[in-house]
Amino acid sequence: MVGSESRGALVDEPPMTRVSVPEADRLIGVKQPVLAHGFVVLVDYMGNDAAIVQAARVSYGRGTKTVRDDRGLVRYLMRHRHTTPFEMVEYKFLVRLPIFVARQWVRHRASSLNEYSARYSVVPDEYEVPLPEEVRHQSTRNRQGRGDALPAEVVERFRSDLDSLSKEAYDAYTRALDAGVARETARLLLPVAFYTQWYWKINLHNLLHFLSLRLDPHAQEEIRLYAAEVAKLARVVCPVAFEAFEEFQVEGVNLGRRERRALRALLEGKSVPEACALAGLPLTREDGKPMTTGEGVEFLEKLERIRGVE
Numbered sequence: 423m424v425g426s427e428s429r430g431a432l433v434d435e436p437p438m439t440r441v442s443v444p445e446a447d448r449l450i451g452v453k454q455p456v457l458a459h460g461f462v463v464l465v466d467y468m469g470n471d472a473a474i475v476q477a478a479r480v481s482y483g484r485g486t487k488t489v490r491d492d493r494g495l496v497r498y499l500m501r502h503r504h505t506t507p508f509e510m511v512e513y514k515f516l517v518r519l520p521i522f523v524a525r526q527w528v529r530h531r532a533s534s535l536n537e538y539s540a541r542y543s544v545v546p547d548e549y550e551v552p553l554p555e556e557v558r559h560q561s562t563r564n565r566q567g568r569g570d571a572l573p574a575e576v577v578e579r580f581r582s583d584l585d586s587l588s589k590e591a592y593d594a595y596t597r598a599l600d601a602g603v604a605r606e607t608a609r610l611l612l613p614v615a616f617y618t619q620w621y622w623k624i625n626l627h628n629l630l631h632f633l634s635l636r637l638d639p640h641a642q643e644e645i646r647l648y649a650a651e652v653a654k655l656a657r658v659v660c661p662v663a664f665e666a667f668e669e670f671q672v673e674g675v676n677l678g679r680r681e682r683r684a685l686r687a688l689l690e691g692k693s694v695p696e697a698c699a700l701a702g703l704p705l706t707r708e709d710g711k712p713m714t715t716g717e718g719v720e721f722l723e724k725l726e727r728i729r730g731v732e
């Protein structure tokens with residue numbers, strides 16, 4: 423027998439039974455629709471809020487039980503970025519999504535995925551045409567995003583061009599397959615509006631990182647819709663962890679050094695322009711026009727968020 427085993431276990435181990443969350447079990451295999459042809463399905467999960475607590479108590483010892491209750495411990499871990507206990511929870515999803523969303527999603531390396539192979543199988547005739555309200559002007563504030571509404575005729579022209587080009591592309595794809603072109607080559611004809619599908623497995627720590635980036639208003643609307651469905655499903659497994667995530671990460675406001683200086687000046691009674699000038703956060707350009715991007719503008723956005731808290 424190895425030394426430590428002969429003297430007994432290092433920690434007082436709880437019963438080793440597989441946890442299940444009945445509300446989550448009822449959702450397994452149920453398609454949650456997203457966009458025109460997409461969905462998110464919870465395929466499986468391992469662990470729950472109790473698994474986070476169980477892992478944390480290995481580090482903190484039994485004594486913590488009398489100091490903090492389970493919810494308090496999870497919130498403490500989230501606030502202090504003690505992240506490894508959150509890695510004890512795993513999720514597996516099946517996701518059907520347009521290729522342009524998949525290209526953003528796949529950047530999240532700290533996860534595992536297996537994608538539908540368009541080398542082995544024929545790509546279905548399904549593509550995404552955004553709803554009219556989603557076709558908008560290029561944003562002037564966020565260089566990557568969408569802004570104001572466009573004239574209805576511009577919107578309809580875009581949607582009908584996308585529809586007819588996608589149909590044409592799929593016809594050419596079918597013709598190529600019928601003529602004997604290999605599937606792996608024929609797929610080059612299909613644009614990024616077409617759909618793909620994959621299994622995606624990720625632990626809760628990395629899932630929360632994914633959500634913090636992809637639920638954010640700076641992320642593209644389409645991936646935000648998927649992130650919202652993933653969050654809804656994942657929350658059922660770990661409601662306490664999600665409550666803490668929302669409180670300290672989603673709703674939290676992180677202030678840099680100059681932002682703290684500006685906030686202190688505001689608390690001392692200075693106006694917003696005065697406080698920003700004192701702190702070195704520019705609000706106007708050299709030509710006197712108001713800035714639309716940059717650190718000063720982002721500080722104003724943070725102030726708006728703070729003012730908006732209920």
Ligand SMILES: Cc1cc2nc3c(=O)[nH]c(=O)nc-3n(C[C@H](O)[C@H](O)[C@H](O)COP(=O)(O)OP(=O)(O)OC[C@H]3O[C@@H](n4cnc5c(N)ncnc54)[C@H](O)[C@@H]3O)c2cc1C
Nearest residue numbers: 526529530531532533566628631632635636638640641642
């Ligand atoms: C709004 C928005 C706009 C974006 N725009 C662009 C863009 O224009 N162009 C573009 O290319 N990408 C863009 N991205 C993708 C972005 O740069 C990240 O690649 C993506 O969000 C994944 O984040 P991540 O690397 O933190 O996550 P993961 O890949 O899941 O990694 C999780 C964490 O693991 C660590 N990690 C993983 N791999 C490494 C590594 N090799 N070295 C060091 N640390 C590592 C890091 O701490 C990382 O935060 C954008 C993302 C968002 C949310």
